Amino acid sequence: MYDFLDKRYARALYEIAKTKNKVEEFLSDLYEICEVLDKNKKLLKLLKHPEISINRKKEIFSNLFKGKIDDELLTFLYIVIEKGRILYLREKLNQLEEIYLEELNTIKGTVKTKIPLTTKQYDDLVEKLERKYNKTVLLETKIDEGIIGGIYININNQIIDGTINKQYEDLRNNLLKENK
Numbered sequence: 001m002y003d004f005l006d007k008r009y010a011r012a013l014y015e016i017a018k019t020k021n022k023v024e025e026f027l028s029d030l031y032e033i034c035e036v037l038d039k040n041k042k043l044l045k046l047l048k049h050p051e052i053s054i055n056r057k058k059e060i061f062s063n064l065f066k067g068k069i070d071d072e073l074l075t076f077l078y079i080v081i082e083k084g085r086i087l088y089l090r091e092k093l094n095q096l097e098e099i100y101l102e103e104l105n106t107i108k109g110t111v112k113t114k115i116p117l118t119t120k121q122y123d124d125l126v127e128k129l130e131r132k133y134n135k136t137v138l139l140e141t142k143i144d145e146g147i148i149g150g151i152y153i154n155i156n157n158q159i160i161d162g163t164i165n166k167q168y169e170d171l172r173n174n175l176l177k178e179n180k
Contacts (some may be wrong), residue, residue, distance in 0.1 A: 006122050007095045010033065010095035010099055011099060020072065024100075026096070027100065031093060037085075061074070075088075101138075106136040106138060109153060110153070111141050111151060112153075124139065125151075147164070148165050152166075
């Protein structure tokens, strides 16, 4: 619902970071800030509390991050706090990363298999996906014990399901259709 808004915030931050030649630094700092928010339940509770003023919340962020992150990034965080969107900072980080990768003609994806891919299998897969999408592909590998065999790929929000599980499901559905 707020994807458009998150993207607008991210686009504005990206332009600032790009001007300062600090896109990777901003991404790294935002990732760390999101980790702090995810892991610190007391801080999260303070940020959610309706009786704690916006100025107090900004003061907390100032105490935590001033001098440790770029002033422009801290100002961005203040704006996000003022707009009541600080609890959704990770979405802005994700959008910022997406914008940055787009600029680099790069996409991210995930591949799931029952057993780890060999280096050659991984390299071959990345090469095929790069040809298909005409972009550099960053591929995260995950082991999924629920997969009987085959490979499951999610890249650029497109699913390529070559698992035995999927083939079994398709066969089952076809047989059920024929028996009706």
